[in-house]
Amino acid sequence: MALVDASVAQAFLLLLDTEPDVFEVEAFLRQHVVIVEQAFHADAHTLIKWSPHLDVLVPDLCVGHKTHEGYRWSVVIFETPLVPIFLAPRKPISSIANSISELELLRSWIENNSEAARSVLADLKADFDAVILAGNRYHLMPREDEHLQDMNRVLRGIRLYTYQWLLDGAI
DSSP states (O other), rough: OOOOOOHHHHHHHHHHOOOOOOHHHHHHHHHTTHHHHTTOOOOOHHOOOOOOOTTBBOOSSSEEEEEETTEEEEEEEEOOOOOOOOOOEEOHHHHHHHHHHHHHHHHHHHHHHHHHHHSSSSSSTTTTTTEESSOOOGOTTTHHHHHHOOOHHHSEEEEOOOOOGGGGGTT
């Protein structure tokens, strides 16, 4: 798998500095899917599904890694890169809190509707990994990085990252 070209990485960082909306970020990532592939350590057997409809939630992206038991999925939600991530320590802005709740609701739905869930994403189980992308690392408020780390310690199966996480280790 090729590394993300430095010019593509730079273009992504420049995009984030222009205060884009989620749709602009998704369009860029669809055009430069190698960023997603690198961030999620994709290989030739990895599936990438954009906006699959899972009844109670339509995530922006799902990445499935082939294992000996089938696919292991990561469900990804794009939040705005424009605003601070937290209102206070461990208190994310309402849209991120809503995304966390929606992911928990999705887990419950999958437990009760496994056949329907697996008809959309093969082998999908309620213990999927989840990633919420939000904010811009370079615009974090003081101590917000600490709050991010604290939040990731307490969330079960959900990781909250800034959009720059997609490039960490990819270039």
